[in-house]
Every structure is written in C-alpha cells, then in structure tokens.
Amino acid sequence: MGSLGVPAHLLSSSLAPSLRTRRNSSTRTTPAPSLSLSPAVITCRICPLNTQGLQCVQSKSNPKPSSVFIPFPKILGVYFAPALVFLVSGGVGCWINGGDVGGGHGGGGGGGGGDGGSWSRFFGFWSRFVCPMAIAKEEESQSQEWDSHGLPANIVVQLSKLSGFKKYKISEILFFDQRRRTTVGTEDSFFEMVSLRAGGIYTKTQLQKELETLATCGMFEKVDLEGKTNADGTIGITISFTESTWQSADRFRCINVGLMQQSNPIEMDPDMTDRERLELYRSQEKDYRRRMERARPCLLPMPVHLEVIKMLRDQGKVSARLLQKIRERVQKWYHDEGYACAQVVNFGNLNTKEVVCEVVEGDITQLSIQFQDKLGNVVEGNTQLPVVGRELPKQLRAGNIFNIEAGKQALRNINSLGLFSNIEVNPQPDEKNEGGIIVEIKLKELDQKSAEVSTEWSIVPGRQGRPTLASIQPGGTVSFEHRNLKGLNRSILGSVTTSNFFNPQDDLSFKFEYVHPYLDGVYDPRNRTFRASCFNSRKLSPVFTGGPGVDEVPPIWVDRSGIKANITENFTRQSKFTYGLVMEEITTRDESSHISAQGQRVLPSGGISADGPPTTLSGTGVDRMVFAQANITRDNTKFVNGAIVGERNVFQLDQGLGIGSNFPFFNRHQLTLTKFIQLNQVEEGAGKSPPPVLVIHGHYGGCVGDLPSYDAFTLGGPYSVRGYNMGELGAARNILEVAAELRIPVRNTHVYAFVEHGNDLGSSKDVKGNPTEVYRRVGHGSSYGVGIKLGLVRAEYAVDNNSGTGTVFFRFGERF
C-alpha cells in the first residue's frame, strides 16, 4: 500500500506514432519544422494514488498524439531531441509507405496525362522522416552568421543564379499560384508543405532540395523558386506553381491497403509505341482493379464518405488541393477516433469518376509483451503472461487496427494491477509485413516484497497539562507486502499500527490480508477474487450519543476483531458482488477501557448510573458471532466534464447464522439508491464546464431478529443527515434517509444546496433498552443547507430543523 505513494512509481508510456518513408532519408537533411504530422511522444503520466487520475493526468501540451503541430522547432528541437533519438533507435512509430515511385512519376504530375495515374509521391513529403541530427544542425546554423547576397537590391534572381557558397537569409516566402494568378496566403494548405521559413538561413543546396521536394511531391504540375534581393542583404523567395488537376469525379471510395504489397509503378520507356503504352495502361488499370478488390474495406464511416463526395461534387475538377483536403479530412477522422497509425498513402484511380483513397490503417500483426529490469534489459518476468494478457482490450490483439485509445485502456488496466513500476505500450512497424504494426508492451516489475516502517512521536499532555518526558510516545505503522506470488498477482499484506510502542496493547490495530485473484483461473473471463483477512478496529459507538441539550453521554467504544473471508466478483470496473463469512468478537468498553455491558446514563441528579441500554447481545459486553455478509453494488456513474452522472445502487446484507453468543439470528439489510441526474446536455471535452446535476438519494436500513446496539442504525451525521452530529437523531432498528442535492457548476468547482431527512420509522423502541429515548433523542430530523466544494473539502452551512439553528461545517470527501 505504502509504496504506491512513491513518486518513482509514476508510469510513463510512449505511444508514439511517427512517419517514415522508405525513401532514403539521408537526402532529406532539410529541417522540417512545419510537419503537420510529426513524431510526437506522449507521456501518459499516471498517478497510481488516484484512480481517476488515469484519465486526467496527461501531458497537456500533447493531448492528441497524432495531431501535434510543432510550430516552434527551436524549442521542440531541443526539448525533444532525446525523445527523437529514442524513437529512431527504438524504432517506435508507424511508418508509412510513401510510394516507391522514384521520381519518375512526372507523367502523373505532368499535366495529368496518364489516366488512372496514381498519386503516391505526394505523401513522401508529409511522411518525411525527421532526423534529429538535422534539427540539431539547424540550431547550429541559425546561430551562425549569414551572408549578404552581394547583389543590387530589388532584382529577381533565379535559383540557379545564386551562389553555392553563401548562406542566404530568407526575409519572406511568397507563393504564387500561376493558374489563379494570385499570391496564396499562409493559411493555404500548400504553405504547410514548404519547410522553409522566413528568417531562416539556407544554402543554395538546401533551396534546391526544397524545390526538388516540391516538384516531386505530385501536387504541382510545375513549380519554380526565385529569389528577390533586398537592400539589407536578405532575399525574399517566391515559389510559383501550377497545381495538378484531374478530371472531375463524383464517387469516392476508401480502401485499406495495409499488409498489401504496394503497387510497383513501371518505368515508362520513352521509346514505347503508343500501342505499347496503351497496353501498359490497361494492364495497370487491371492490376489496380484487382488491388482494389483485394483490399479490405475501411473503417471510415458513411457520413465522412458522403462529406468527401460532397467535396468532390462541389469542386468540379479534382485538384491537388482538393485531394489534400480529402486526405486531411480522412486522416482527421482516423486520428480523432484514435487510429493514430492510420495514414492516407495514395490516391488512385484518378482521372476516372471514382477517387480511390488508399489508407494504411495500422493493422496489428503481433502483440508482444516483454519484461525489463531496472536498467531496461529484457528479462524473463515473474508475472505470468495471461495476467497481463487478460487486461488488454481485444482491439490490441493481432488482426485489429491499432487504436491509441485501446492502448491507453491497456495502460490503465495494466496499471490497475499494481504490479509494475513502468508500463509502455508502443506501436512498432512490422518489418516483415508492410503497413503492419507490432504492439509492444514493455513492463518493469515492482519488487515482490516490500516492507515499510513509519514512525511518529506524539506528545500527550501529562499532569497539569504539561508534557513530560514520559508522555512522549513513539508510535507508528509497520507494514509489509509480498505481492505477485507465483506470478499470479496473489498477495499477502499486513500492517500493524500503534500510537505507543511501549504499551501496544492499548490501541494496537492490525490487518493481515491474503488476496487471491482469478479464482476461476487466469483464462476464465469471470473475474472473481478471494480475500481472507484478519482485522481489528476500534470505533466510538454513535448509538451512545446524547440528543440536543443532553450533557455529555459517557462514550462506549466498540472493538471488533476477527477474521473475514469473501469472494468478490467484478462485473465492471465499478459494479461488483461480494459475499463471504465474517467471524468476529465484539467488545464494548467504556472510556477507561473497561468492558462495559451496559451504556451509562446521566441521572437528573448529575450522578452516573450504569444501567443504560445493553451494549451487547449477550449482556456481558463481549459478543462472538459468525455471520454471512453480502454486498452487491451497481454503479454506472461516469464523469461528464468532472461532474459525476449516473446511478449507484448498493444492497448490503448481514445474515446471522445462529452461531455465537446467544445464538444470534438476524437479517440486517441496507439498500442505498443514489441517482445523479444530469440536468442539461453539455458538450464533453477537456476544459468544458460540467452540467448541473441533481442528486437523489435514499437509504433504507432494517434488521429482523437479534440486534445488538452496536449494529443498530444511527441517524444523523455527515453521511446520514447533515447538520447533526453522528447519531444525534437516534439509533433504530429500521431507518429511512432521503436526500436531494442540487449541484450547480461555478467556475471550476460547484456550489450545492441540499435537503435531507432521516427517520427511525418508530423503530427506536425496538432496539433493546431504547437508546434513542434514554439519551433523549428525537428519532427523526430534517436539515437543509448550502455548500461549496473547494478541492477535496466541502464547506457547508446546514440548518437543522429540530433546533432551527445553522452551523458551518467543513468536511472531506463526498456525501454521496
């Protein structure tokens, strides 16, 4: 338990899709600071202390792994350099086939002559691999001096006329659309394609490379780059281009070409006769048709299809810009849905009525789980693989499309096992299957055994209220844990706490527990856990509490110690069914720790008599009993922008078996119904405000048969009827509590108003000795009030209707 709080336990995972072309990346040394899709590392920091933290604690700057736009190469270059190196060496990332077309596809781009021309070159650009070294280099070059162009100002210079030895500083970059005869703005999608940036310093070679890239990407029929000298020695660059266009289309089709051999374009021999050329086209067309037939259908839903078709129809001619828009739309859908490895790799069938969009969706070909030691070496783990395997969503298994949400889910599920100090879920490109993804799960195991001692000194006021040497008490907790026995997540844990090690018999509290999950076998989907524990506890009985205006009632402590064995079946993360046996000894003690069989009462004369209500069933102050206990919880609550919405029903039953002192036979039951009603629909998303919520709560508790006072239901208190003290309203055999609370969001917290009522249903007299009446309690009461949530603390003002007075309370945690 204790070690959970150690910060070293923070988990990080790398889910890092990156793009890579099969082209030789060494030719692309140009730094590419404006990647619309770039290698990004998300680090899911998961704080194990807070289960809800799983969803919320995540690096804010990278909310979506694949849509990270890196506008500041400088900062990110530095910051991410190690991560990128890691990516390179670890090969983390999905790679995308940018097309094998070596640059000979000018035919396709060159005027759209080739019918059915494929357009794959295009993507080489986006999928350009970023070399971290290049970024580093750029850092250097930027810091260096640049050279003046040494030419008169305001003259236009062709790229070829620039000096190969100079480093030019670019003052501005303009795009000139030759077809439209206009300059396009920076918002144009073309602009993103150019890696040059105003203010950057480039050599002629770099500029030539850039031009080459643009020319070969398939988007332009013609592209040119020219410089214009400025007076201050810098040059402005104008990129003039003619966009590629194809004939108009009105159908759209999306196919998954993952795991398929990429089509190899055939070099066209310029010496071919027309007939040969025609034949080649035909065979290409045939091949392509076969390819389309073989391809699997896409996940892309109909609405997006229709959207794209509309785009096609509106546009008329299919242009490079349009294809880019389509590509963006399609990829956006994929990435929004978490298919981080999905990429549009090609548009085929151009110059026909139907545009075919080829997508590599990211098919998982393999799932591998490996264990690492502290140094990151692959080791044989202690944990049995099925233990991890059963936590993985089936979407991560081979044959599915990789989805980052499934990855996160796996991360959360594995983390909830509490066995690992570090968990990584990485999608890796499958070297043997093009477009395939290997999901690699890397786990670092926690130590199996851990022990912890925490100590504290408490200074107890001695005589005359002054602390003395003898009144300093050493206290603390000793706990140990042996987890993951046999690699099946079985564990033994124990803890002993005392506030005074010299006299531990005073308040020694202990707990030992054995947990045995996968009771039905680790392969059985049924999730039942067996627990056996040995415990003790000491609590102040709220039954022996005075009503309003009653002087201090001498308190009764209820000590319980015993053993418990139960089986918990988890249906969902929150809904579960627990049943088992409890064997316990209950001892009731007075203030001075003497066993007391009856509560005390204060006489009107001021004296104290010991003939109050009996504290135990046996009448001796010590009860022993065995009973069955069951609890079923149905909880379908979820968070809507941080507000809890849904329904929670709990039924708890203690069934006496007639075993124990005075043969206790009873049926003690409680039903709690809580409903969190969302009052209006809100848009979900981070930073959006939560909806107002109405909470309706009802709690019925009842007991038939033997009811010792320590098991009586008490009314009043922060979890019963607010505004009253614990047990201030009474202790009864049957109770009913109803409450309503209205929560209104205000800024990033909420205020609430509540009304509550608790009633003993006239059953106080059915508790032996009628403690409600003896301590002058009313047996029922209502309250209302308002409050505000401040972090974990609730500050509330509650008015109790019995006395009509209001009080301000500060409470931790939630009422419901």
Next chain:
Amino acid sequence: MASSIDDQDDIEASLANNLVPVGPLSIIDIRSKSLEVKMAAQLIREWTGIQQFPAATQDKLLELLGKLKQENVGTLTILIMGKGGVGKSSTVNSLIGERVVAVSTFQSEGPRPVMVSRSRAGFTLNIIDTPGLIEGGYVNDQALEIIKRFLLNKTIDVLLYVDRLDAYRVDNLDRQVIKAITDSFGKGIWRRAAVILTHAQLSPPDALSYEEFFTKRTEALLKVVRLGARIKKHDSLGSSIPVVLVENSGRCNKNESDEKVLPNGIPWIPNLVKTIIDIVSNGSKAIFIDKKLIEGSNPNDRGKMWIPLIFAFQYFFVVKRIQRAIKEDIANENKPIWDR
C-alpha cells in the same frame, strides 16, 4: 460497599415499618429479588387503622369487604399514580386510616414506591404509593422505570389515577403522564382504573355551581385520559372510567355519624372503596406485571421466523434485480467507437 450496607439497614428499618423502599438503581435487580423473599416471609400487619374510622364507615367497609370475600377475592392490590403533589400519599393514609406514608408537603418525595399491606379477617389490602411522575416539566422516565421494576411479578387489581379537583386546567403534561402509564402497563389498565380527584372540598369559581365545576373538570380530565391512553372516542372504555372525589384534609366536613363527607354530602371513604370494589368485580382482568410487560415484547424475537423468507425475497427480488441491472448497464455501455 459502605453505602450498600447503609441501604441494607435502611431497608431493614423500613421493612419493620412495613414500608418497602427500593434501593439505588445500580443494585435494584438484586435488591428487588431479595425483597421478594423477605416479602413472603414478612408479617402482614393487622389493619388496625380501620378502627379509626367512624362506626358507620367501618360497617360499610366491612360490608363491602365481605362482599369481596364472597367473590373469593382475598387480596386487593391498589396502585396509586399521578403527578407530584396531588395528594397520592395523603389518600393512602386516609384509606388505611394510619399515617403510614410520609407526606412531603413542600418538597418532592424521593423516587421510591412504597407498598403498604394490611389484613383484616383474612383479607389483605395492598396499597402501592408511587412517587410523582413529573419532574422538571417532563415525565420522569427514571421514576417510572423504578415503579415498573418495583411492580414486577405483582398483580394490580386497581389503578387509582390521582389528580386534583381544584386544578382548573388540563395540559399536555397530563396527557404525557397518562401516556406513560398506558405505555408501561398497557391500555387494559384503564378498565381497572378510577380517577381520583382530591381537594374535593373547594369553592368553585364564581358563576359556577359545584356540580357544574365537577362535571366540567371531570370531562376535561377524562378527555385527556382518553387521548393519552389512545382510547377511541366510541370505546366504552372511555366513558366507563369512574371518577371519585376525595378530601384528605382534616378540615373535611363531617356528617352526623362523624364520617368525612363531600360537599354533596356523600361520605367519600366508603364511596371510594365501593368504587374500587365495583371495578374489581366489573369482569375485567387484573393486570399482572411480568417482565414482558415491563420491557415490552423482546423486539429481537419479533419476526425471527420470517428471516429465511426475507432472505429468499432479498436474493430473488433485490440481488437478482441489481444483477440484471448491471448486465443491462454492461450492454448499454456507451463504448467508444474503437471498442465496438
């Protein structure tokens, strides 16, 4: 333990006086048991006080007692209850004809019930005087508790609920006292009850005749009794509770045969005894105070036999239902698109 010895002596002393006090609460259980033993062995004094009465009263009493004897009633136990300071103890003294109970005129008495037993010609009369039930504006639960414990294993033939005639008003307190008595001994005790109004010799307020005043006061009080005892309006029980006037004062008017008489000329002692005897022979049952009556039926035993049935109900209609709801939840779960 010193105090307990003192108490013991105290008891011895009071036993000699035929007074039966009750020890402090903490030792009440043991003490009351030992008292039972002593009571059995104790000598019941001869009713000498009867000789104090005027001859006419004596004759009437003996005649009435003789009537009882004919019905084979050898013992009569009368329980006297009421608020404090209404004249309970004085009534006891008047009935017995001796000063057997200390009347504390100006202060509230100690919370101890006292039983006075007298026998005459094989007939035993037990009168149990109790402390006032009101303390500080509330029903004194503790006093009531003590009374109940004192009465354990005794049979109450007649309850005399005492109040004053010259109290003009009835209030919530009266109702609470009645309620406390009813809760303790059951509704049935009112079939065995008479309402005694002391201080009968009063001059009613202006514009009211004595009779009128008496009727009004009686009506008001009986109404409270009916309310407190939760007797329904049309229940014959409500109207059948007799009301008897009493005047304990030594300045009570007397008739020619020296009997104490009420303003309406009726000698009240024989009248009271007659009423008591009427109640005894009205066919209703005497109230036997057993443990069950004092503590109520043990709520722990109630419904125990139904537990298996309740358990089955809970399993089939609560647990199963929730399980079904969970299954529905799982089916209806709003899964993200990738998880379908």
